[in-house]
Amino acid sequence: MTEHTTTAAAFRATLARDLLIAYKRKNDIVNPFMFFLIVATLFPIGISPDPQRLGEIAAGVLWISALLAAMLSMDNLYRADYEDGSLEQLLLSPHPLYFMVLAKNISHWLVSGLPVVLASPLIAYMLNLPADAYFALFMTLLLGTPVLSLLGSIGVALTVGLGSRGLILAVITLPMSVPVLIAGTMAVQQTHNGAPLTGYLAILGAMLLVSITLAPLASAAALRISIN
Amino acid sequence: MWQWFFKLGSPKWFYELSGKWLPWLVAAMSLLLVIGITWALLFVPPDYQQGNTIRIMYIHVPFASISLAFFPLMAVAGTITLVWRMKLADMVAKTAAPLGAWFTALALISGSIWGSDIWGTWWIWDGRLTSMLLQFFLLVGVISLRSALEDTDAAAKACAVLSIVGCINVFVIKYSVDWWNTLHQPSSPIGMAGDSANGPEIWVPLVIMIVAVYLFFAVSLILSTRNEILQRERRSKWVQELLASA
Amino acid sequence: MLAALQFSSIGEFFQMGGYAFNVWTVYVLFLLFFFVNLYFPLIRKKQIIRELKRRLILRNEVPANKHD
Numbered sequence: 307m308t309e310h311t312t313t314a315a316a317f318r319a320t321l322a323r324d325l326l327i328a329y330k331r332k333n334d335i336v337n338p339f340m341f342f343l344i345v346a347t348l349f350p351i352g353i354s355p356d357p358q359r360l361g362e363i364a365a366g367v368l369w370i371s372a373l374l375a376a377m378l379s380m381d382n383l384y385r386a387d388y389e390d391g392s393l394e395q396l397l398l399s400p401h402p403l404y405f406m407v408l409a410k411n412i413s414h415w416l417v418s419g420l421p422v423v424l425a426s427p428l429i430a431y432m433l434n435l436p437a438d439a440y441f442a443l444f445m446t447l448l449l450g451t452p453v454l455s456l457l458g459s460i461g462v463a464l465t466v467g468l469g470s471r472g473l474i475l476a477v478i479t480l481p482m483s484v485p486v487l488i489a490g491t492m493a494v495q496q497t498h499n500g501a502p503l504t505g506y507l508a509i510l511g512a513m514l515l516v517s518i519t520l521a522p523l524a525s526a527a528a529l530r531i532s533i534n
Numbered sequence: 535m536w537q538w539f540f541k542l543g544s545p546k547w548f549y550e551l552s553g554k555w556l557p558w559l560v561a562a563m564s565l566l567l568v569i570g571i572t573w574a575l576l577f578v579p580p581d582y583q584q585g586n587t588i589r590i591m592y593i594h595v596p597f598a599s600i601s602l603a604f605f606p607l608m609a610v611a612g613t614i615t616l617v618w619r620m621k622l623a624d625m626v627a628k629t630a631a632p633l634g635a636w637f638t639a640l641a642l643i644s645g646s647i648w649g650s651d652i653w654g655t656w657w658i659w660d661g662r663l664t665s666m667l668l669q670f671f672l673l674v675g676v677i678s679l680r681s682a683l684e685d686t687d688a689a690a691k692a693c694a695v696l697s698i699v700g701c702i703n704v705f706v707i708k709y710s711v712d713w714w715n716t717l718h719q720p721s722s723p724i725g726m727a728g729d730s731a732n733g734p735e736i737w738v739p740l741v742i743m744i745v746a747v748y749l750f751f752a753v754s755l756i757l758s759t760r761n762e763i764l765q766r767e768r769r770s771k772w773v774q775e776l777l778a779s780a
Numbered sequence: 781m782l783a784a785l786q787f788s789s790i791g792e793f794f795q796m797g798g799y800a801f802n803v804w805t806v807y808v809l810f811l812l813f814f815f816v817n818l819y820f821p822l823i824r825k826k827q828i829i830r831e832l833k834r835r836l837i838l839r840n841e842v843p844a845n846k847h848d
Contacts, residue, residue, distance in 0.1 A: 460699055464679060464692050474682055478675040478696065481668045482703050485710040492714060524699050527616075531691040567814075575807070576793070577784050586797040590806045597810075633817075640813055644806045651802060750814065757821035764828050768835075777833050 316401045317409045324413035327386075338379035338418035339425065345371040346429045357434040364433035365443055365494035369487055371429075372422050372447060376454040377476055379418035383410065383459060384466045384529070393466070397533055403526035411452075411459050411522065419451035435494075442497040442506070446490040449510040453486045456521035463528035486513060543620035545763045546772045552756045559753050566746035573739040584723065587651050591723075592740060594644040596747035601641045601666065604634030604673065609701035612694030622759075624690035625766065627697060628680060629758035635673040637751065642666050649723050661715030665708045672700045686766070 311319075328334040349367045350360055360367075387393040396406050426447050427440055435443065461479035465471050493506030574592035581588035608630050614623035645663055650656050657663070676696050683689035767773045787793040796803045 460695075464696055465682070467688070468682055471682075474675075474678050477671070477678055481671040481675065481707070482699070484668055485703075485706045488710045488714045520702075524695055528692065528695050531688055531695065534688065571807070576786060579786060580797060586799045587802055589796070589803050593806050593810045636813065636817070640809065643809060647802050647806050651799065750817075754817045754821065757818065757825070761821055761824050761828055764825070764832065768832050773832070774836065777829065777836055 313401045313405055317405045320406050320409035321413050324410055328417040334382055335417050338375040339421040341378050342371050342375040342422045345374055361434040361436055364435035365491050368426055369490050373483055375422055380458040380462050383414050383462045388466050404522045407522040407525045411455050415452045415455040419455055423447045423451055436498050439494050439498045442494045442503050446493045446510055449514050450486045450490045453513050453517045454483055456517040457482050459525045463525040467532040543622050545622050545767050548622055549763050559749055563749035563753055566742055570739055570743040570746050590648040592743045594648050596744040597637055597641040600751050601638045605701040605704045608697035612697040615690050615694040625759050625762040629762055631673055631676045638670045652723050661712045665711040668707050669704055
């Protein structure tokens with residue numbers, strides 16, 4: 307490194323690099339999205355095609371599908387970088403690891419979370435979600451899925467060195483995402499019952515802010531432990 | 535004061551001290567348990583609503599209250615592991631996780647048995663039961679992470695991070711589940727027992743049982759931690775000497 | 781003290797006013813858990829000491845056998 311790079315530049319470079327890799331691979335973008343669609347399709351088949359019943363559970367179905375899709379796509383977050391050694395480079399860089407981890411989490415969300423959020427109204431329509439709940443669902447997913455990426459990142463960072471992870475990632479991360487799931491689905495249900503949405507959005511926004519500040523710190527610490 | 539703190543971190547010192555304390559702890563625990571159980575089973579008057587099922591409270595409440603202490607304990611031990619690299623803290627954290635899972639499981643089982651009469655079913659998505667179940671899952675996560683990582687040092691630090699994150703999470707889960715639950719509102723036996731638990735004939739035996747179960751927890755934790763010390767410190771001189779004299 | 785007893789006979793005590801199953805399941809589970817939790821660490825300690833002693837003996841003997 308001949309020139310001195312700023313942390314902001316390193317942050318942008320990490321973000322751009324991860325997005326470029328995802329774009330080149332395509333699977334990273336398509337797979338979580340397809341997984342989301344398929345899981346959401348299984349519910350009407352498994353429970354009932356009755357529009358009335360589907361409408362009642364639609365919010366929960368969408369949230370759980372989004373949660374599982376986030377979980378599934380988590381595996382690529384550090385794995386490829388760990389295998390080709392670029393993760394070690396990241397740890398050796400002079401910039402605070404917090405920002406590098408944050409950049410990776412943001413790119414992960416842009417690639418796997420955002421498509422799910424954007425597709426959610428379509429699936430919501432297919433699941434007969436009440437019309438007045440669309441906005442609530444969309445907004446809560448928009449605020450909630452980044453929290454899922456940030457929390458999941460801690461679990462991935464802790465297990466990145468393991469040869470076969472199996473279900474351990476899910477066992478660690480799924481219970482942690484319960485508060486987000488509760489806030490998200492309750493917002494949709496309660497606004498349908500006439501409660502104002504702003505309170506729920508404030509809670510989800512607070513969760514997002516807290517996890518943006520704390521979760522990358524935990525992920526960074528976990529990465530340092532895993533890579534030694 | 536700091537000297538004392540670091541001395542406590544020495545496994546040898548802890549092994550010797552806990553060896554001296556154990557007989558007293560066991561004696562106090564046994565005495566309180568015998569008094570507490572006899573009192574709870576024979577002398578506590580039946581509740582006007584719940585009848586004799588109130589006697590389950592004397593097992594359930596101590597276990598439930600101590601189950602809440604495991605994540606804070608593991609988070610403190612984890613912080614000590616990460617900041618001061620104290621081996622003893624990790625040994626305690628390692629033995630606390632499975633113990634916590636067992637205590638939580640027993641709290642869950644006794645809670646569902648206690649509630650079964652009021653609810654008419656063994657399981658209900660009651661706020662306390664649900665957050666206890668999620669805490670159980672989080673503990674299983676810590677245990678499985680520990681067993682998946684082979685290197686002792688890496689496992690210690692990784693579990694420390696997970697315990698700290700888990701501790702924060704347990705509190706958030708507790709509040710969010712309570713909040714979620716107030717809108718679905720099934721009645722809880724603890725709330726109902728709380729209404730009538732005014733007289734000393736109700737709460738004195740409860741306090742005795744809580745102290746007894748805390749002592750039981752301390753004894754189990756010390757016993758397992760001593761085993762862990764022997765295993766990890768097997769190459770040290772004092773363990774070799776201990777073995778030679780044993 | 782006996783006046784404070786809540787049950788007038790042993791049979792009544794075991795019946796627990798119709799809640800025998802609930803109450804006794806919880807107490808039996810507790811006692812089981814209690815003894816298992818104290819018994820296993822003690823057994824484990826014996827195992828560890830036996831194992832470590834064997835290693836100690838092995839290590840002391842191996843250099844001696846090298847002369848043969």
